[in-house]
Amino acid sequence: MSVKPTPSLKPRYATPRNLARPTDGGKEARIAEALGTPFLPWQRMVSDVFGEIDPDTGTYYYDTLVLTVQRQAGKTTRERATETRNALWGPNRRVWYLAQTGKDASQQFREYITGFDKSPLAPLAASKRMSNGSMCLTLKNGSTIQPGGTTDSGGHGFQGDSLTLDECWALPADKAKAILDGFLPTTTTRLKLTGVRPRLTFCSTEGTAESTFFNPKLDELRAMMDAGEPMGRTCFFDFGIPFGSDPEDLDNIWAHHPGAGHLFDYDQLADFRRQFSQDAAGWARAFGNLRDSGIIDRAIDPQLWQATSANAIDPAEATGRVCFGVAVAMGGIGTAIVACIETEAVPLLQVVDVLPGTGSAPERLRELQERYHAPICIDMRGPSAALADRLRLSLDEWGIARYELVDMRAADAVTAPQAFMSALDQHAVNHAPDSDMDREAGLAGKRMSGDAWLWNRAEGVNAPTIEAATLALWGLTHMPDDTPPGVY
Template sequence: MTREPPLMRAGTRRDPSRRTDGNVVARTAELLGKPLLPWQRYVADVAGELDDATGTYRYDTIVLTTPRQCGKSTLIDTEDTRNAQLGRDRKIYYLAQTGKDAEQHFKEYVKQLMDSRLAPLALKPRLSNGGMEQRFANGSFIRPLAVTKVAGHGVQMDKFTLDEAFSLTEEAGYMILDGLGPTMNTRLRFTGVQPQMWITSTEGTAASTFFNTLLDGLRAGDVPERTAWFDFGLPDDEDPEDLKAVARWHPAAGLLWDLRQLADFRQQFGDNKAGWARAFANRRDVGIAERIISADLWNATTCWPIAPGDLAGRPVVFGAAVDVDATHTAISAGILEHDGTVNVQLLKVLDGTGAAPNEITRLCATYDAPLCMDSRGPNGDLCDRLKALADINGDPVVRFVDMQAGDFLSVGQAFVSGLENGTVRHAADTELDASAANSARAWSGDAWRISRRGSTGKTSPLESAMLAAWGVSHRPEPEGPLQIF
């Protein structure tokens, strides 16, 4: 029987030509005491499609994003229970941001299981902190884990759920997937059943670089053959303050709660419109929770722009930075004043990187100034092109400030410290102001850099200004007298 798909923003459609074990998942839910809602049954039917060529699951990856209050946890627990009965000694894991979150979810599941008609299949659970486990009579088990206990450890798994994936950075998320992928292939050969990884979450914030990147790729049509995905929530052209629209697109409206209760939910959020939209419309909160540079500090450290003709006698360093996906290139100047302070000002923001080499070489030649830029990430291609430029004598056209691999992580902190102690100021500029307001941090140990994917606008203006200021303090010895043309 082919079921009508629920109202989704996007996602994988059911292939009626394939068999599915969604009916077994539905029966498992009934035995657990929580029959599946229509949206849950649809996801179970698609995720449970079987490949006739192999006789096992068609999909190895399930990506699910839903609003709050829709029954996502019930579906996860039901799928885990069903999977544990597919054979002997199966290994099922539930991964959450912290061990506390995972264990709280697990305790609620164990209570539900022990109160259900499936209790005779379950052995006595282990509930000690750090060692929780629900084992079944067939030797299979379900365990909760914090994501930090899994990454890079090659844990053998037949199914795992990476829940609340919005909490992960891109680096952490892919470290987990890279570590678990090979072990899942091993289990397929050993058990004959296709392992599955489920990645589930409500949409996150600008800092949710792992889940944001994953969803953006799927929405753009980059869907691997063995991935099924489901995107529930309010479309972009609907108003999250329109409660009837929210209810129409919410998969559990009218089933777990009604419109009156939805109004109560809205009232609880008060003035936090972004939080409400994220929770019940499943809208990404693209705001920056914490600016790298506070608005008060930024506004208190402005200076007047300096005209090119006023640069005589003052050392200059240019900073260049490229936005993620090479959409823009920003160029800033760092100017050493007579009193030892550094003024920075944004000079240009160019589309792409095509015109950047000519403009950068013109500026460096005109002011006999070096260039400071990162040589990795989105900057790598432009940096390589600039370093390859040579004059008729074979000498480099652009002199670079020497920047070692670890130096880039000190650039931002040095800039903020300079603003705080009065040794760095910035010329007022609307594009630089916007970049400072919308740039987020990405931490690496105790150091940080601008998060290009975790920010909400162009990061290149602020990054170029930071590089220009750092370059002034680390500029190479001049090869001759400064010339101004």
């Protein structure tokens, strides 16, 4: 049996604890222990921050928690303790827990009641309704805790003091709006009535391409934290493996899973992975907390990509020929430039630049071509067509073309991806580590074009650095034999 030390907490993003504020997290932790599910370190971390008390008002400082965490981490058990504590703040409080469907919520509620009835908290209950559709725990102080479904909630208004939306990756944006439109207007009056700040919790594993509500929320909060912008009364915790890292590396999963060593041991990870044997993207989402962008069968095997990694080299010290591949992302939002450098072993692909938009691309490509005397390979069709025309039609004062372009026909652009994958499979090309290209290697998917396939350029799977690498390799391998080395 493999024994691994319990990893330390390493959230990708976390609202820091403000020690100037007292916290209600300790009371939630005692309730969790009474329910038979003592807090794990990550659960206590979240509750201590989200439970901070505003010294000026004596009530919660934060009104919103956005929590994304892997499966098998104990997400729902933390919510049970938090909801119970909220119901005990005072009389006649209204606490809601909404799961993906009413059936899911009912199952979770039954498990909660089973634990509640066996706990020291049992005498606090006044009554329980266990019928589907009307489940409710009423405490002796008049407060209620009720379950419900998000995706089948219809026009029901979830008004009250605490609302948890669990597994909200499955919540469409229009349904979320309907739920929040019913809940948020009541929070002002409830604060004045009870003196306790109402709270809203969004918790879920990362979503899929269809997560039209949760994906934009996570993207916005991550961007705000990256920029150091104030978060107001929103508390944000994001657990998972680092973006761009390998979800097939079990050591990587173990080091960044907050349930590791507490809820499962290292040997169980391989068992969990086998359960996802036909669903690599599902595994990455469940245990790495990486978004599934809709690729059922990723084009590039992660083990193959890792096996063909090689150290970067200084192009100025290269003794072989060089070719630059250029690809524009869908919508013209960026331009990837990748060099394919001839070495004594096999060609090496290396990212040169990922430029915003396309405006600065001609000048940058001119600098590279003047320095390395290397041709440029670009697809004359698709999102790169406008940039390709600018390069092709650019003449100097003597009417000579400013850019040396590889002669690539439409049929060549179709066969290039197959040639790229064949070279990878045969270990006939390597690539230098790069965060953009490594990440896009995990996104890149195929789209059929007749009997061949091209790189998929749909939203969420567009991989311009992989496309630029494909073109760079094709250009290098189709240079005339008498082309001189590229560095002068």
